[in-house]
Amino acid sequence: MDQLLAGLLERMNIEDFVDVFETLVWKLEDNGEEMFTVLSEWLEGDDRLKIEAALNSNGGFIFSTNLEMSTAFEKLVHRYPEFRELTMDILRRWDLRVQE
Numbered sequence: 001m002d003q004l005l006a007g008l009l010e011r012m013n014i015e016d017f018v019d020v021f022e023t024l025v026w027k028l029e030d031n032g033e034e035m036f037t038v039l040s041e042w043l044e045g046d047d048r049l050k051i052e053a054a055l056n057s058n059g060g061f062i063f064s065t066n067l068e069m070s071t072a073f074e075k076l077v078h079r080y081p082e083f084r085e086l087t088m089d090i091l092r093r094w095d096l097r098v099q100e
Contacts, residue, residue: 001034001038002041005021005038006050008020008021009049014049014052014053018053018056018057021035021057032058036063039053039054039062040054040062040063040072042054043072043075043076044075048080055086055090059090066095069090069094073091
């Protein structure tokens with residue numbers, strides 16, 4: 001799955017990648033669970049394009065819980081401070097979604 005998603009990302013811009021990703025989530029039998037795992041692994045890597053794609057896919061909601069997301073984002077921002085604002089925005093939107 002990593003090769004498939006990485007191949008898609010190489011061939012298109014992030015916005016198109018996100019559109020394809022979100023379509024695949026609904027089409028796959030596991031509702032994209034394996035793809036979400038790949039994106040969470042991308043956050044641990046060194047490829048900024050993959051990190052940006054992961055943070056933009058599914059509105060940045062690539063984890064099941066706020067704790068998982070917060071922990072991953074904290075590690076990411078420690079390595080790449082330039083993603084702080086985006087990760088904070090995702091966490092704020094998560095909190096708003098939970099309050100609804």
